Amino acid sequence: MEIQFILNNKQVKAEVGADTILLNVLRDLGCKSVKCGCETTNCGLCTVWINGKSRLSCSVLAASIAGEEVTTLEGVEKEAAQFGEFLANEGAEQCGFCSPGFIMNVLAMVRELQNPTLDEIKEYLAGNLCRCTGYMGQLRAIKKYMEVKNADQKNGREEE
Numbered sequence: 001m002e003i004q005f006i007l008n009n010k011q012v013k014a015e016v017g018a019d020t021i022l023l024n025v026l027r028d029l030g031c032k033s034v035k036c037g038c039e040t041t042n043c044g045l046c047t048v049w050i051n052g053k054s055r056l057s058c059s060v061l062a063a064s065i066a067g068e069e070v071t072t073l074e075g076v077e078k079e080a081a082q083f084g085e086f087l088a089n090e091g092a093e094q095c096g097f098c099s100p101g102f103i104m105n106v107l108a109m110v111r112e113l114q115n116p117t118l119d120e121i122k123e124y125l126a127g128n129l130c131r132c133t134g135y136m137g138q139l140r141a142i143k144k145y146m147e148v149k150n151a152d153q154k155n156g157r158e159e160e
Helices: 022-028 073-089 099-112 118-124 135-154
Strands: 002-007 010-015 047-050 053-056 069-071
Touching (some): 099 118
Antiparallel strands (some): 047 053
């Protein structure tokens, strides 16, 4: 069956089977940031936004997203790069394999939570597994990034 949906602010079409998962469709459409890491919905590598909410694309049937809006890391490159600078400044760079899903969840968290506690951040990101760094640098980067974003929102400097 053919489905149409919005991918990173562009209308797209895809031919899908009844059992096709969204992750595979997105990769076929060139979104290589969406990765398969565990095939059990436990690692967070395949995180995308569907209508602005974080979802694991390995657990979503492609047919169910007809008419919906899907955002991958390719659709939020500018924000991702900004957050990446915070990661680098905290020595929390990653190899890149786990980063896209992690960054998608961090950017979603910034939109959803105001001034979260460390425990709230950890809970929000519980489904994102990192294979090459410790989490402390990541947590410091998140806190600093959120402080800057919250200050920007408060001062009316929210970038689109």
